[in-house]
Amino acid sequence: MSKLPLERILQGQGFGTRKACRRLIEAGEVAIDGATVRDQHAVFETSGLEFEVFGEQWRYRSHVYLALHKPANFECSRKPSHHPGVLSLLPEQFAWRDVQPVGRLDHDTTGLLLMSDDGAFIHAQSSPKRHLPKVYVATTHDAVTPALVDLLLAGVQMHDEPAPLAALSCRQIAAHQLEIVLEQGKYHQVKRMLAAAGNHCSALCRTAIGGLALAELGLAEGEWCYLDEAQQALLAPSGV
Ligand code: URA
16 A cells, blocks of 8 residues: 555656656546546545546556557557557556566567566576467468477577587478467577578568467557456466
8 A cells, every 4th residue: 555646656656757648637637536636746646546537537556467469560669660669559657657568579560469567577488498379470481390390399500509409399280381389489489490400481460378378368560458467377387
């Protein structure tokens, strides 16, 4: 439980600088329990607090945990150079509260991307020690063969890697498509593994992280949602 003045609540929730939040309040744009609050010093209990800004309903969240269905041609980098950044797909409040992608997908990769402003969560999820399976559907240039699947399961040697890397599981799902599950998150790993196995990845979609499946979130490309506690639990190694 913590009580905070309204201007600090709004600032922490990503509504701009303290000065900007004060202006919002003074302009009568902020309401709590249906009543406009014009006093920036008015103190509210943050736990469970619902508030409106410009008529839009928000719930106080000490941290946000999001899933985004990333479309192609968006970059995960904080300073995107060739394409818009994934943050541009979210309300601007999330950039103000320093929401970041958890790990990265290539600009042309689509699918499930986690985002959060909780540094401990980002760190834990990104740790190479986490061993959380990530599921990808890869479209291949050449037809998928049983030999390709066997090779990816046995392990392929990629440049700059000390030892061969193997898929946790791999299965053909169409003539030119396979589902591959990895527990490492090396740079361009799926594309490099397919190249090392003599094929070429022409499209890639991440369909699940741990027990959290994109299909169950019901997000169209470009859409995002908050993850509730049960969904976050699916991201723990034991939640798989
Ligand atoms: N592997 C890749 O090659 N690219 C991604 O974006 C994710 C995994």
